[in-house]
Amino acid sequence: MKVSKFGGSSLADAKQFRKVSDIIKADNSRKIVVVSAPGKRFKEDVKVTDLLINCAKTHYQSGKSDDDLELVISRYKEIAEELGLDSGIIDVIRDDLNQRLANTSITEGQYIDSLKASGEDNCAKLMAEHLRNQGLEANYISPKEAGLFLSNDYGNAHVLQQSYDNLAKLSENAGIVVFPGFFGYTPEGDLVTFSRGGSDITGSILAAAVKADLYENFTDVDCVFSVNPSLVANPKAIYELTYREMRELSYGGFSVLHAEALLPAYKEKIPVKIKNTNNPDCKGTLIVADRSPENGPVVGIASDTGFCSIYVSKYLMNREIGFGRKLLQILEEEGLSYEHTPSGIDDISVILHEEQFDSQTEEKVTNRIRTELEVDDIAVKRNIALVMIVGEGMRQSIGVAAKATRAFERANVNLDMINQGSSEVSMMFGVNANDADRAVQALYKEFFDCN
Amino acid sequence: MKVSKFGGSSLADAKQFRKVSDIIKADNSRKIVVVSAPGKRFKEDVKVTDLLINCAKTHYQSGKSDDDLELVISRYKEIAEELGLDSGIIDVIRDDLNQRLANTSITEGQYIDSLKASGEDNCAKLMAEHLRNQGLEANYISPKEAGLFLSNDYGNAHVLQQSYDNLAKLSENAGIVVFPGFFGYTPEGDLVTFSRGGSDITGSILAAAVKADLYENFTDVDCVFSVNPSLVANPKAIYELTYREMRELSYGGFSVLHAEALLPAYKEKIPVKIKNTNNPDCKGTLIVADRSPENGPVVGIASDTGFCSIYVSKYLMNREIGFGRKLLQILEEEGLSYEHTPSGIDDISVILHEEQFDSQTEEKVTNRIRTELEVDDIAVKRNIALVMIVGEGMRQSIGVAAKATRAFERANVNLDMINQGSSEVSMMFGVNANDADRAVQALYKEFFDCN
Incomplete structure (x- = not known):
C-alpha cells in the first residue's frame, strides 16, 4: 500500500486534478491520498491558503469578508466546473466556509487555524468527488473521524502518539481514502494546524500509521538536486539519499519537504519518494534508511x-x-x-x-x-x-x-x-x-x- | 626590573647554581629570583620534590623516614660543599625539615604539601647564601612574610587577589630577593602548594605584582619550538608568540610553561621570556600580547x-x-x-x-x-x-x-x-x-x- 500526498501546485486547477487522478489510476496500490490546498496557477497567483488567512483576519475583526470568501469559492468552482462535477459539491464547500466564518466565539488563533484548514479539507472533498466521477471508489475521510489528534499549539501543532493506532484503521477502507493534510484535532475536539506546509507531515503520519510500503510526495520538481538549481545550471539529480542526508539538506535550505515531515516515516522506516506530478514517469528521489554511497562521498x-x-x-x-x-x-x-x-x-x-x-x-x-x-x-x-x-x-x-x-x-x-x-x-x-x-x-x- | 625564575634542572647541582649566579650578575635589573627545588642531575636521578613526597608519606604513616630524609639533605649538602658555603646553612635546612616532619597533627594533604614545599623553600635559602657568597646583596624572603595568600586547595591552590598588593612591596627591597616558588599560605596561615610545576605560577604572580618589565623563565631548552623536537628533527624555533598562542600550544601538549602560569602576566601585560640556563646567550622565546605575524600564519x-x-x-x-x-x-x-x-x-x-x-x-x-x-x-x-x-x-x-x-x-x-x-x-x-x-x-x- 502506498500513501500519496499531492502538494498545492499539483492541485492548482482542473488540469492538475486530472493529472492527479491519472496518477492514482495508474497504480492501484495508491490507496491513501493526502491533499494540500490548491496552490498557484501562475507566478503572480495567490494560494488558497493565503486567501483564507486574509479572509479569516478580515472577518474576525470586521464581521464581514464577502469579497474574500467569493475569491476562495471561485477557485473550487472553477475546478469543479472544468471537471464536469455536480454543482452540489460547491454548495457543500460554501456551507462549510460559512459555518466556519460564523463561529467567532473562539480565539483569533483558533479561528485562523479553522479557516486555513478548510483549504485542505474542501480540496479533499473536491478530489474525492472527482475520483468518484472518474469511476473510482473514493471517500473523503475527515481527520476528526479518523482520529488524528494533535497538541494544542495553534499553527504549530505536533502529533499525539494515540493517533497512530486510530489512523492504522484507514488501511481497512475498501476504496481510496482522500484525506486532507495540514490539520487535526486536539483531544478536546478543537481544530488545530501544523506549521505552514504541514500537509507533508500528515502524509508521513498516515504512511507510518498504516505501515505503508512507500510514502509518495508529489510536488513540482523531478527530484532533489545536488545543489540549488538557481546557483548551478543543470545540477546533478539525487536518485537516492538517506533520511539523515535529507534532513541535513533541509536544514541547509533544501525546501522540498517540510522539516518535520520525515520523522514519522523515519521512525517506521517507511521509504519516502519525491515525485513530479507534471512528469510522473521520472524516477524521482527515494529517501531510505541506508544506501550504499556510489557516486562519491558527497550527495x-x-x-x-x-x-x-x-x-x-x-x-x-x-x-x-x-x-x-x-x-x-x-x-x-x-x-x-x-x-x-x-x-x-x-x-x-x-x-x-x-x-x-x-x-x-x-x-x-x-x-x-x-x-x-x-x-x-x-x-x-x-x-x-x-x-x-x-x-x-x-x-x-x-x-x-x-x-x-x-x-x-x-x-x-x-x-x-x-x-x-x-x-x-x-x-x-x-x-x-x-x-x-x-x-x-x-x-x-x-x-x-x-x- | 626583571623577575627571573629558575626551574629544577637549573638548580640540580653546584655547577647549575653557578650558572644561575652568573646570569643574575650579568644583568642588575634581575632583582627578584624565584627558584624551584633541585631537579635531576642525570636522566635516572630523582627530583628533590619526589624524594620529599616519598619522605612525607613514609613518615606520616610510620613516624620514621631517616633514610629518605638523609637523601634530601645530601642533595643540599653536596651543592653547599661544592660552592664552598658555610656549613651553617645545612644545619638550617636540617632543622627546618625536622620541624616539618615532627608536625604530624595536620591532615596528610597538609603534611605532604608542607614537605613538598620545603624543596623550593630550602633551595631559596641556599641560593641566597650562594649569591651573598658571590658578593651580591641577596635576601631569602618567605611567602608568608611577603604575603602570598592562596586558596585552601591543598596541592592545587589558586592565588587570592590580596596577594598582589602585598607582593608589590618586594620591589622596594634593596638587594636581590630570592623567593621560593610553588607555595604560599592560606589566610589562616596554613602552608599550601600550587599543582606540580607551580613555581612558574609564583614567578608570574611576582612579575605581575611588581609590574616587572619582563618575567624571565629559565629552563633547559633554548626556546619554544614550532613542533615537538622528538617528532621532527631540527624544528623551527619560535622567537615571539602571543599569550593566546602559548596557551593554545600548552593545551596541545607543549609543556614548557605551567598551564596556569601565564594568567597573572597576561592580565598585567608583562612580557614573558623563555630562556636556557645552559645557553643564556641564546635569544629565547618572547611571549607578548600582540605580535605581527611575519613567518606565515601558523606559529x-x-x-x-x-x-x-x-x-x-x-x-x-x-x-x-x-x-x-x-x-x-x-x-x-x-x-x-x-x-x-x-x-x-x-x-x-x-x-x-x-x-x-x-x-x-x-x-x-x-x-x-x-x-x-x-x-x-x-x-x-x-x-x-x-x-x-x-x-x-x-x-x-x-x-x-x-x-x-x-x-x-x-x-x-x-x-x-x-x-x-x-x-x-x-x-x-x-x-x-x-x-x-x-x-x-x-x-x-x-x-x-x-x-
Missing part, C-alpha cells in the same frame, strides 16, 4: 543565510567547570535557541538564527554574559551563512575536508567556522553571507563537476 | 592524546530547546569537565579527557543521557588525539584550512572532528591517537618545510 551541497554568532573568550575558560552549560543556560532563559557551539580552548562561539536576536536582545544577552560569566571579551558577528556538504559516504572518505577547503580557497572565501561532528554525515562551514553563493558554486565544481 | 603545531568522545544523535534534536544545555548539565552533575562540543544538526559530540571517564562512569552517564534525553543513538569513542595548528595569523589567511586538511589527506589520516571557533587563533582536529604523530609530521611539512 549534496546546501547553504542557508540568516545566522549570527556570539563570540566569548575568557582566559582559562577551559578549566572552569560548567562554563559552557552556564552560557547555554543564559540563552535558554532568554528564550533563544542556538545551532552550534564551535570552541577553541579559551573561547567559544554560539551560532544562532539572527531573526531571534534583535539589537535589544543582543544588548541584554551580552550584558548578562559579560557580568555573570566575567568574560574577557564578547563580540557579535552578523550576516553569517552556513554552507554544508552532506553525504553518508564522508564517513569513510579521507580527503573530503581537503577537497572542500580547497574549494573555499579557490573561491577566495574566508572560513569563519568549521564544524564537523563525529557523525560525519555533514561538514559545516560558516562564511560571510555575501560569499555563500560563490562558496556553494566552488564546492559543486570541486565535488561534482570534475568527474 | 606551531601541537598534539595531545588521552581524549574520548560521546556521540549523541536524536532526530530533530536541533528543534529541541535546551537539549545541549541538559546534556552538559548531566556531565556537570557527574563531575565531568568537557573540552569541546562539535555538532551536526541532529547530533552532537562531547570531547572529554579520557582519564575521568572509566567504564563505570561511562555506563552511568550514557544511561542517564539515553533515558533522560531520549536519544536515538549514543556511542563512546576512545583513544582520540587532538591535533592543533596555532597562530594569530590564521585570522587573515584564506587557505590555512585547505593546507591543513591536505596534509591530513597526504598522511592518510582520517579526521574524526574539525573544530574551528570564530577566534581563529587555532584550528583543532580530532584523529585516532595512533595517527597523531604522523599527522603532526605531515602538518609540519606542509606549513614549515616547504618555504
Whole structure:
C-alpha cells in the first residue's frame, strides 16, 4: 500500500486534478491520498491558503469578508466546473466556509487555524468527488473521524502518539481514502494546524500509521538536486539519499519537504519518494534508511543565510567547570535557541538564527554574559551563512575536508567556522553571507563537476 | 626590573647554581629570583620534590623516614660543599625539615604539601647564601612574610587577589630577593602548594605584582619550538608568540610553561621570556600580547592524546530547546569537565579527557543521557588525539584550512572532528591517537618545510 500526498501546485486547477487522478489510476496500490490546498496557477497567483488567512483576519475583526470568501469559492468552482462535477459539491464547500466564518466565539488563533484548514479539507472533498466521477471508489475521510489528534499549539501543532493506532484503521477502507493534510484535532475536539506546509507531515503520519510500503510526495520538481538549481545550471539529480542526508539538506535550505515531515516515516522506516506530478514517469528521489554511497562521498551541497554568532573568550575558560552549560543556560532563559557551539580552548562561539536576536536582545544577552560569566571579551558577528556538504559516504572518505577547503580557497572565501561532528554525515562551514553563493558554486565544481 | 625564575634542572647541582649566579650578575635589573627545588642531575636521578613526597608519606604513616630524609639533605649538602658555603646553612635546612616532619597533627594533604614545599623553600635559602657568597646583596624572603595568600586547595591552590598588593612591596627591597616558588599560605596561615610545576605560577604572580618589565623563565631548552623536537628533527624555533598562542600550544601538549602560569602576566601585560640556563646567550622565546605575524600564519603545531568522545544523535534534536544545555548539565552533575562540543544538526559530540571517564562512569552517564534525553543513538569513542595548528595569523589567511586538511589527506589520516571557533587563533582536529604523530609530521611539512 502506498500513501500519496499531492502538494498545492499539483492541485492548482482542473488540469492538475486530472493529472492527479491519472496518477492514482495508474497504480492501484495508491490507496491513501493526502491533499494540500490548491496552490498557484501562475507566478503572480495567490494560494488558497493565503486567501483564507486574509479572509479569516478580515472577518474576525470586521464581521464581514464577502469579497474574500467569493475569491476562495471561485477557485473550487472553477475546478469543479472544468471537471464536469455536480454543482452540489460547491454548495457543500460554501456551507462549510460559512459555518466556519460564523463561529467567532473562539480565539483569533483558533479561528485562523479553522479557516486555513478548510483549504485542505474542501480540496479533499473536491478530489474525492472527482475520483468518484472518474469511476473510482473514493471517500473523503475527515481527520476528526479518523482520529488524528494533535497538541494544542495553534499553527504549530505536533502529533499525539494515540493517533497512530486510530489512523492504522484507514488501511481497512475498501476504496481510496482522500484525506486532507495540514490539520487535526486536539483531544478536546478543537481544530488545530501544523506549521505552514504541514500537509507533508500528515502524509508521513498516515504512511507510518498504516505501515505503508512507500510514502509518495508529489510536488513540482523531478527530484532533489545536488545543489540549488538557481546557483548551478543543470545540477546533478539525487536518485537516492538517506533520511539523515535529507534532513541535513533541509536544514541547509533544501525546501522540498517540510522539516518535520520525515520523522514519522523515519521512525517506521517507511521509504519516502519525491515525485513530479507534471512528469510522473521520472524516477524521482527515494529517501531510505541506508544506501550504499556510489557516486562519491558527497550527495549534496546546501547553504542557508540568516545566522549570527556570539563570540566569548575568557582566559582559562577551559578549566572552569560548567562554563559552557552556564552560557547555554543564559540563552535558554532568554528564550533563544542556538545551532552550534564551535570552541577553541579559551573561547567559544554560539551560532544562532539572527531573526531571534534583535539589537535589544543582543544588548541584554551580552550584558548578562559579560557580568555573570566575567568574560574577557564578547563580540557579535552578523550576516553569517552556513554552507554544508552532506553525504553518508564522508564517513569513510579521507580527503573530503581537503577537497572542500580547497574549494573555499579557490573561491577566495574566508572560513569563519568549521564544524564537523563525529557523525560525519555533514561538514559545516560558516562564511560571510555575501560569499555563500560563490562558496556553494566552488564546492559543486570541486565535488561534482570534475568527474 | 626583571623577575627571573629558575626551574629544577637549573638548580640540580653546584655547577647549575653557578650558572644561575652568573646570569643574575650579568644583568642588575634581575632583582627578584624565584627558584624551584633541585631537579635531576642525570636522566635516572630523582627530583628533590619526589624524594620529599616519598619522605612525607613514609613518615606520616610510620613516624620514621631517616633514610629518605638523609637523601634530601645530601642533595643540599653536596651543592653547599661544592660552592664552598658555610656549613651553617645545612644545619638550617636540617632543622627546618625536622620541624616539618615532627608536625604530624595536620591532615596528610597538609603534611605532604608542607614537605613538598620545603624543596623550593630550602633551595631559596641556599641560593641566597650562594649569591651573598658571590658578593651580591641577596635576601631569602618567605611567602608568608611577603604575603602570598592562596586558596585552601591543598596541592592545587589558586592565588587570592590580596596577594598582589602585598607582593608589590618586594620591589622596594634593596638587594636581590630570592623567593621560593610553588607555595604560599592560606589566610589562616596554613602552608599550601600550587599543582606540580607551580613555581612558574609564583614567578608570574611576582612579575605581575611588581609590574616587572619582563618575567624571565629559565629552563633547559633554548626556546619554544614550532613542533615537538622528538617528532621532527631540527624544528623551527619560535622567537615571539602571543599569550593566546602559548596557551593554545600548552593545551596541545607543549609543556614548557605551567598551564596556569601565564594568567597573572597576561592580565598585567608583562612580557614573558623563555630562556636556557645552559645557553643564556641564546635569544629565547618572547611571549607578548600582540605580535605581527611575519613567518606565515601558523606559529606551531601541537598534539595531545588521552581524549574520548560521546556521540549523541536524536532526530530533530536541533528543534529541541535546551537539549545541549541538559546534556552538559548531566556531565556537570557527574563531575565531568568537557573540552569541546562539535555538532551536526541532529547530533552532537562531547570531547572529554579520557582519564575521568572509566567504564563505570561511562555506563552511568550514557544511561542517564539515553533515558533522560531520549536519544536515538549514543556511542563512546576512545583513544582520540587532538591535533592543533596555532597562530594569530590564521585570522587573515584564506587557505590555512585547505593546507591543513591536505596534509591530513597526504598522511592518510582520517579526521574524526574539525573544530574551528570564530577566534581563529587555532584550528583543532580530532584523529585516532595512533595517527597523531604522523599527522603532526605531515602538518609540519606542509606549513614549515616547504618555504
